[in-house]
Amino acid sequence: MQQLPHDPDHDDDPAAWRTDEVPPDAWTGKLAPLLALFDVLGRRWSLRVIWELQKGPATFRQLRERSGDISSSVLTDRLRELRGAGVAEHRPGEGYALTELGCGLGERIIDIYFWLRQQPGWPADDGAPTDSGPTPGT
Secondary structure, rough: OOOOOOOOOOOEEEEEEEOOOOOOOOOOOOOOOHHHHHHHHOOOOOHHHHHOOOOOOOHHHHHHHOOOOOHHHHEEEEHHHHHOOOOEEEOOOEEEOOHHHHHHHHHHHHHHHHHHHHOOOOOOOOOOEEEEOOOOOO
């Protein structure tokens, strides 16, 4: 069964979102913003930048240091794309930070992470974040 938001502005019941037939224009209509966001999130380093910004605002240099092998040009591109998607913003004097939308998205990413850790075969102790959130410096 495929899923389609029936009326996300007025339908808080996810069960009401299910349908057996997805209208052909759904992918260019209601789901277009979701697909655009998934496109940005699917790019290399996007999730890592969001993960790092969950720790609080960071300068470009701090993000580059925290994110391992990311190049300056790729980080510039990802920050521009995340800003364009409304996930991140640049705050003068503070650096880059997650917007309200970005904070909510970051919380969902952590939820997915902990859900995955409960799945068979997922490493139990990999030095990753605990239930209190990301570990500083990782």
